[in-house]
Amino acid sequence: GAGVSQSPRYKVTKRGQDVALRCDPISGHVSLYWYRQALGQGPEFLTYFNYEAQQDKSGLPNDRFSAERPEGSISTLTIQRTEQRDSAMYRCASSSSAYEQYFGPGTRLTVT
Amino acid sequence: KQEVTQIPAALSVPEGENLVLNCSFTDSAIYNLQWFRQDPGKGLTSLLLIQSSQREQTSGRLNASLDKSSGRSTLYIAASQPGDSATYLCAVTRHSGGGADGLTFGKGTHLIIQP
Numbered sequence: 001g002a003g004v005s006q007s008p009r010y011k012v013t014k015r016g017q018d019v020a021l022r023c024d025p026i027s028g029h030v031s032l033y034w035y036r037q038a039l040g041q042g043p044e045f046l047t048y049f050n051y052e053a054q055q056d057k058s059g060l061p062n063d064r065f066s067a068e069r070p071e072g073s074i075s076t077l078t079i080q081r082t083e084q085r086d087s088a089m090y091r092c093a094s095s096s097s098a099y100e101q102y103f104g105p106g107t108r109l110t111v112t
Numbered sequence: 113k114q115e116v117t118q119i120p121a122a123l124s125v126p127e128g129e130n131l132v133l134n135c136s137f138t139d140s141a142i143y144n145l146q147w148f149r150q151d152p153g154k155g156l157t158s159l160l161l162i163q164s165s166q167r168e169q170t171s172g173r174l175n176a177s178l179d180k181s182s183g184r185s186t187l188y189i190a191a192s193q194p195g196d197s198a199t200y201l202c203a204v205t206r207h208s209g210g211g212a213d214g215l216t217f218g219k220g221t222h223l224i225i226q227p
Contacts, residue, residue, distance in 0.1 A: 033214055042116075042201050042217025043156070056213060091156070099144055099163075099205070099212040103156040 002026070004104035006092050012110045013082055021077045021107045025094030032075050033093040033101060034067055043091055049075060082111045114139045118202055118218035126226050127194055133187040133221045135202030140183050143207035146215065147176050147187050150199045159200075160187075192225045199223070 005024045013019050025032050031050050035043035046065070047057040051072040060066070064082075069075040079086055087110050093101040115138045125131055135145075144163045148156040160169045160176040162185070168177040175188040189196060199222050203215035 031212065035214070040219070042203070042219050043215070045214030045216065048214050059214060093156075093215075095212065100146065100158055100161040101212075101215060102158060103148075105155045 004092055004094050004102055006090075006104040006107050008107060009105060010108045010110075012112060015082060015084060015111055017082055018078065018080045019082055019109065021079075021090050021109070023075045023077070023092030023094075023104060025073065025075070025092070026096075026102060029094035029096050029102075031095045031099075031101075032069055033095075034075070034077050035091045035093065037089040037091055037106070046077070079109075082109075084111050087111045114142075114204060114206070114216045116202060116204060116216050116218035118200075118221050120221060121219065122222040122224075124224040124226060125192060127192060129192050130188070130190050131192055131223075133189070133200050133202075133223070135185040135187070135218055137183045137185075137204050137216075139206075140180050141206060142180065142204040143212050145176075145178055145185050145202065145204045147174075147185075148201040148203065150201060150220070152199075156201065194225045194227045197223055197225045 007022045033048040034046040037043040045059040047067050049069040064080045067077045089106045091106045093103045095101045117136045119134045146161045147159040162169050162178045173190040178185045199220040201220045203217040206213045
């Protein structure tokens with residue numbers, strides 16, 4: 001079946017612009033997670049949802065970052081007033097009740 | 113705060129060798145541990161998941177063990193092949209009221225298998 005998909009795959013934006021990154025989880029997966037990965041590092045947890053409820057947002061770096069999952073399926077990670085330090089690979093993962101997380105291909109964000 | 117360390121950071125071995133990758137974590141109150149593979153410029157592929165109540169899991173030439181009390185896991189790769197060359201990441205999660213929390217990752221072991 002289809003895996004986790006993310007769009008866009010690549011995003012180049014100017015400093016100060018807002019960006020929205022989309023994640024479409026595996027059908028039926030209850031939990032959805034957002035991570036950020038810098039080059040040469042493991043992914044860093046940002047936030048996660050069970051159905052439409054945001055369970056933990058402790059990893060969001062500051063209040064410019066927000067996420068939603070209004071219908072318990074597709075999720076959007078929004079970064080307002082982007083800064084160069086926001087440049088990274090943003091990864092989404094989903095899991096069923098078995099808790100094994102499956103990752104999407106990621107969105108490469110470059111802020112110029 | 114949970115910290116995950118992977119040793120070695122890089123490893124290069126001839127094809128055919130058996131090898132062990134190590135992972136340690138500071139907080140033993142984990143719910144599960146997951147091993148991933150990451151190829152350059154690609155996404156993460158889940159290899160094995162070990163629940164905290166389990167001691168090991170096997171998939172083909174891969175075997176992962178978990179010693180929760182000592183905060184350690186090992187990934188054993190048998191009869192290594194050039195196609196095994198990748199970065200291997202270890203990650204742990206806690207159990208929260210709503211399910212499994214976000215994963216905490218190590219920095220990975222960069223593995224090269226020489227033909």
